[in-house]
Amino acid sequence: MIRMIRKYEDWFGVAGGICIAVGLYLGLAASPPDYYQGEVVRIMYIHVPFASTSMTAYFVMTAASLWYLWKRNPIVDNMAHATAGVGVFFTAGALFTGSIWGKPTWNTWWTWDARLVSFTILLLILIGYLMLRTFIEDKEREARYAAVLAIVGAVDLPIVHFSVEWWRTLHQPLSVSPRGIAIAGAMLFPLILMSAGFYLILTYMVGVRTQMLYLQQLLEAKKGRLLGEVHL
Amino acid sequence: MSALRGIQLNKSYRHYQVLKEVSFDVAPGECYALFGPNGAGKTTLLKILATLQTPSSGRFEVMGLDGIRDRNQVRGILLMIAHGSYLYGELDAVENLRFALGLRGLSPADREIKIALDRVGIGAFADFKIRYFSEGMKKRLSIAKAMLIRPKVLLMDEPYSSLDERGMKIMNQFIRESTQQGAAVLMTSHNRAQSAEVAVKAGVLHQGVLHEIDVKELVAAHELF
C-alpha cells in the first residue's frame, strides 16, 4: 500500500497544481462578477473548495478510523493521522477565507451562526484529535483512542452540512441540493476545476504525510531494536 | 495437554523491545516461577497473558484456547493477582469480595466468605473499609478472592511482596492447594527462597530472552542473572 502511495502521489500533486492554476485564472480573471456581490464573489473559488475538501478530509478520517478498528492495519492509522493534520490546514483555510468573505458581505469577520460554530467545532475536534495523539505513549493505544474520537466526532459532520437547512441563518444554503443546482454555468466551471484541484492536492498531501508517519514509525521500531541491545 | 503456553511472544514499546521470542509451557497442576532483573519484562509478560496487552507478535494458549482470538473465554479461566489489589477503598472486605465474585456470576454464601477470610487471617476485619487496610491485608484479601473463584489458571506478579512471614506461608499454602486441585500457576518473583518451596519449573527473563533453569538452581546458584 505504501508503495502504491509512493508511485502515484506525485501525479496527484502535479494534476492538482495544474487544475488550481487554470481554475484561478478562470475564476479570478475570466468569469463574470456576481449579480449582487460583485467582484467579492471571487473568494468563492477558494472558499468553497477549501470548505468541501475539509469536510471530505474528516469523512476520510472517519472511514480510515473505522477501517483501522476493523482490520488493525497500522498504515490505515497513519492515513487517518495524516488526514487529520492536513484536515486542520484545510479547515483553517475555509474558516479564514470564509471570514474574509464575511467582512464585505455580512459586514463582520465572525458571527454566531450555526454553520460557522459547528464548523469551528469540527476544527476543535481535529485539534483535540491531534493533541490526544501526543498524550499517549503506546502506539497501538494511540491509534485506537484516536479512531474512537474520530468516529464519535463524526456526529458533527452532518450538522455542519445541514446546519444551513435546519437553522436558516446568514450563511449561504447548499447550492447543490435535491432542489436543483443554483449557480450560473460560467461560475460553475471554474468552481468545479478549483474543487478538483483541491481534492487532488488533498490526496497528495495526505499521501506524503502518511508516508512520513509510516517511515517515522519504522525508524522508531528500528531504534527500539537497537536500544534493546543496550543494557546497563 | 498444557494449561498455559506461550509461543514465540514478542513485545516492543515505542523505543524498546522488551520480550524476544518468549516460549514456555505450564501444565495443569504445575507452578512456574519467573525471575529476572528489574525491567526485564516480567510484568509485561503477565499482562499479555492476562489479555491486558497484546503481544507485538507471537501467540499464547490457555487451556487450548487462543489467548487473543478467544480472549473473552480465556478471561473466565484466568485470574491475576498483581501489585494493584483491585479493591475499592470505600467498600468493606466482604462487599469487595461480593463485587468481584458478582462480576464473574458467582454469589457464594456468607459462610463461605467468612471461612475464606478466616483462612487468610483477616476474619476480624470483614467489615473494615479497604481504605484503612495495610498493603499486606489487601494482599491477603486477594488470596481470599482467589480461593473463592478457584480459577484454572493463576497469574501472580510478585505474590510475596508486602506480605510478612506468616503471610508468605499462607500464600504458599494456597498455591500448593491450587496446584493439587489441578490449577496452573505462573508467578514472577524476586524471592528465590519462597518460590523454591512451591515451584516445579523456573525460568529467568534476561534482556528479553527467557532461559529455563532447573528449580534446584534457585537455591543453589550464586547469581541467577
Place this chain on the structure above:
Amino acid sequence: MSALRGIQLNKSYRHYQVLKEVSFDVAPGECYALFGPNGAGKTTLLKILATLQTPSSGRFEVMGLDGIRDRNQVRGILLMIAHGSYLYGELDAVENLRFALGLRGLSPADREIKIALDRVGIGAFADFKIRYFSEGMKKRLSIAKAMLIRPKVLLMDEPYSSLDERGMKIMNQFIRESTQQGAAVLMTSHNRAQSAEVAVKAGVLHQGVLHEIDVKELVAAHELF
C-alpha cells in the same frame, strides 16, 4: 560528638502510635541500619528527621543543631534519598542535577557532573529525559546527586530497592566513601545481606519500639522480628 541523635521521639497518627520513645545516636563516619516489619514506622522516622513531619513529642539533633527549632540550617546539612526520586520528568539527567544543586547554591562544572554520572553507570543517558528512565536508573541518578552534594548527614529509605546487583554494589561503594569522609548515614532496609556490608550499627523497629542489635546478628539471626 554525634552527627544525628534522636531523643525519645514519639509519633502518633489519629488512631495509632507509630513511634514510642525512639532514641538513637549516629556518630560522624558511622552507618546505622534500621530494620522492621512493614508498617513499623521506619519511613515515618526518616521523614521526621528530614524535617518533613514533626514528632508528637521528643526531639532530635543534627550536628548539634536542634532539628525542629533550627530546621532551616539542618536542611542544609541533611540529604534524603527515598522512594520518590525527586526528579522532573521533562528535564534530562544533567538538567535535573543542575536544578537540584542550584537550589542548594551549588553550580558544579560540566566535567564534575559527567564524572558523577559515569561513576553510577548512566553517563550514556546524560541527555535522556527522566520520563524514559527506569526506576533503577532514577535511583542511580539520585546517587550521583548525593555524590555532588556531599552532605554531612545522609538519610536513605530502602536504598537497595529497585537496584539490580551491580547497582547495589555502586550504592555500597558510595556509602563506604561517604562514611570514610566523615558523613553519618542512617538507612532503613529489608535487605540484611547488603546492609551488613556497610553498617556498623543496627536497630530493629518493632511495634514502635527501637531495639539496638549487634551488626553480626544481621547475617546470623534466623528472624529479626
Place this chain on the structure above:
Amino acid sequence: MNFFSVIRWLAWKDLISEMRSRETISSMFFFALIVILIFSFSFSMDQQTAKTLMPGIMWVAFVFTGIIGLGKSFLAELQNDCLENLQMNPIPRGAIYLGKLVSNFLFMLIVELILFPLFVIFFNLDVFDKLPLFVLILIAGTLGVSAVGTLFSAMTVQIRAREVMLPILLLPLIVPVMIGAVEATGSVLSGESVTFYRHWIELLVVFDIIFTIVSFWVFEFILDH
C-alpha cells in the same frame, strides 16, 4: 457473565461508595454553586437579562459540574488498578459502559435536581405548572452529556494530561446537546406553546440515542485492544 447483573453490580458499587464518602456529589454541588455565583457577578445583569441568560448559565454550570463528576468516575477505578481488573474480567465491555453510565447519569441528575430549586429562587422563575417538562429536558440533556462523557472519561483517564483532555474532547462534542437544552429550557421558561420548541426536545432525544449507541459500541475499543 449475565449482562444486566454486571450493570447492576457496577452501579451498586458506585452508589454505595458514594453513599459512604459523599465526595462526588457534595463537591459537584459546591462547584456548581460557585460557578453560578461567579457567572452572576461577572455578567452584572439586571433582572431582565438575567432571565434571558438563565438557561445558558444553568446549562453551562451543569455541564462543567458534570465534567467534574465524570472526571472522578473512572479516576476511582484507577485507585488499586481496578480498571485493569474490569478489563480482564470475563464481562461484556458494553455492560461496563452502561453500568458506569447509570451511576454518572444519576450523580449528575441528583445534583441538578438539588440545584434547580435554587435557580428558581435566584432568578425568580415561575415554573410550577411546567415542572414535568423541565424534568424531561433535564433528563434528556443530562443523558446526552453523560453518554459521551462516560466514554471520554474512560479514555482520558488512561492518558497523560487527563484533567484537561476530558473537557477539551468532551465540550465540543456536546455543543449540540447544550444548544438543544438551552433553547428548550428558554422556550419553556418564556411560556411559548409546545409546538414552537418541540423540535429542540426532539433534537435532544435524537442526540441522546445517537450518542448512547455510538459510545456503547466504541467503548469496547477503549477498554480492549
Place this chain on the structure above:
Amino acid sequence: MNFFSVIRWLAWKDLISEMRSRETISSMFFFALIVILIFSFSFSMDQQTAKTLMPGIMWVAFVFTGIIGLGKSFLAELQNDCLENLQMNPIPRGAIYLGKLVSNFLFMLIVELILFPLFVIFFNLDVFDKLPLFVLILIAGTLGVSAVGTLFSAMTVQIRAREVMLPILLLPLIVPVMIGAVEATGSVLSGESVTFYRHWIELLVVFDIIFTIVSFWVFEFILDH
C-alpha cells in the same frame, strides 16, 4: 540559599519543562477556546448583547483556564515526590512561592495574550488605540488570580479531592479581582474616559498587592509545619 537564585531556578525549571512538553499552555489555550465557544453559544446572543457580555465571558474563560494551569502547577511537583524535596531543601519558603508564582503568572498571561486577538475578532471589538490599557488590566487581573491560585494550588494538591477543592476554594476569593477586571475591561471597551474606571484598576492593583503579600507570608505554613 540565595533568595533570588532559587526563584530563578524554579521558574527556569517550569519554563523548560513546558517548552519541552507544551502540555500546559497548549491545553490551557484550547480549553479557553472551547469555553468561549460554549459560552457564546449557550447565551445565544445578538451582536449587541455579545458586546456587553464580552468582558464577563472573557474573564470567566481566563479564570477557568487559569485554574487548569494552576491545578497542574503543583501536581507536577508530586510526580516523583519533588514537593517533599523542595520542602526539605534549605531554601526560604517564600522563594518557592515566588518561583511558582512567576511561572504560573507567565503561563496564564501567555495564553491570555494569544486569546485576546481572537476575542477581538470573534466579538468585532475596536481596541487598537487602547491596547496598553488592556494589557495593563490583563496583567493586573492575572496577577491577582495567580497570587492566590499559587497558594491554593500548593494546598489542595496535598489533600484528597484535589481537582474539585481548588476551584471551590479559589473562586470565591477572587471574586473581587474578577469584578474589578470585568468592570475595567467593560469600561475601556465602551470608550469611557479614564476617570470613570480608574478606581477599578486601582482596586485590582490593591488586591494584587494584598493577595501577593498575604499569600507570600502564609505560604510557609502550607509547606512547613
